Amino acid sequence: MDYSALLDLSVDMGCSLLESGAEIYRAEDSLRRLLAAYGLPDAEVFAIPNCLIASITTPEGEPITRVRRVPAHGTDIQKLELYNDLCRALCRDTPPVSEARARIAALEARRRHFSAPVLCFGYFLGAAAFSLFFGGDAGDALCGGVCGLAIALVLAAMARLEAGAFFRTLVAAAVSAALALALVNAGAGRSLDAITIGAFMSLTPGVALTNSMREFMAGDMVSGVSRLTEALLTATAIALSTGIVLALGGATL
Amino acid sequence: MNVISQYLLPCVYAFFACLGFCFLFNNRGVGMLICSVGGALGWLVYLASAPLVRSDLIQAFLAAVAIAVFSEGMARLRRCPVTSYLLIALFPLVPGRGIYLTMLYCIGGETQLFLSSLLHTLGFAGCLAVGAMLVSAVVRMYRSFAAARR
Incomplete structure (x- = not known):
């Protein structure tokens, strides 16, 4: 053999x-x-x-x-x-x-992959449902969905430009936050908090954080630390760009 | 009416949120429905256990146990790895919002808020992990017990 x-x-x-x-x-x-x-x-x-x-x-x-x-x-x-x-x-x-x-x-x-329009629908649905989930109304859900869609498009474009994961997250969050701010200022949405966090759910490393805890408990310390660091770094990228965009837009969360 | 807005609607939202994320994680077919039902079930347990335990960490633990039991059962039924269901069904519970707010406090220079929110977020994720791991450990122990008896 x-x-x-x-x-x-x-x-x-x-x-x-x-x-x-x-x-x-x-x-x-x-x-x-x-x-x-x-x-x-x-x-x-x-x-x-x-x-x-x-x-x-x-x-x-x-x-x-x-x-x-x-x-x-x-x-x-x-x-x-x-x-x-x-x-x-x-x-x-x-x-x-x-x-x-x-x-x-x-x-x-x-193996099959979802086509780009179906994937975009997934981003829209996920973001809209999470906007409702975090206390938004129907208008907020629509805005959240649009912001989620923007994240999908930016991520796809950045992947084509071969940007790194940190930078990709940074730009996607910035675009989404700016869009959310514009939509709220235009009167389409009411709760900026529900819209942004709903749209961000596809970016936030909640799953990565939970998985890192599971790695720790399974005894894989190196993997746990590696995933935990990645989660914190991703969250920092989102917070950084959101913080800057919201400060420029004169809004507070 | 109160029951609807307090318990039913959030679970419906959780269902659709999970459904959306099934597309992102390339989950297909009946699995999509199972994950989404699992997500709604987990959130229902989280909400329903609130008056009993008065601690969102324990609530998270109970919800994770419920999701893990449901996922293990479905994984057994459909003969696929439990991860497929667990990962997405946990989505409404995972502290994505918490970790994001934590880092927002961090860059805003609000050290006290940052630290308390960081510890709470880590604790929350830890509770979810313990709940999920506990169920899989019990299942594994039961299997070796059953194998030893045969």
């Missing part, structure tokens, strides 16, 4: 799991099970949010290690479910590596 190819395959799977937003312990555990199913129960796997290390010793006594850097990523539930299913299936059937590769290719062909 080609252990080098097997390790490559496993690390690719682990990378895909991390990229789709799986927790650290899930990715590590899946990889360990996969390698154990292929007759390598002593494999070492270590993951943090942006790096994956896996090391095995072949039956001939030769050690092999792979290190893979995981790029910045969002959350993709469909990808997570597909790869999780595939990982379980591979553990059960342990097909040859070439067939496992073919299954990954088939899986990638099955």
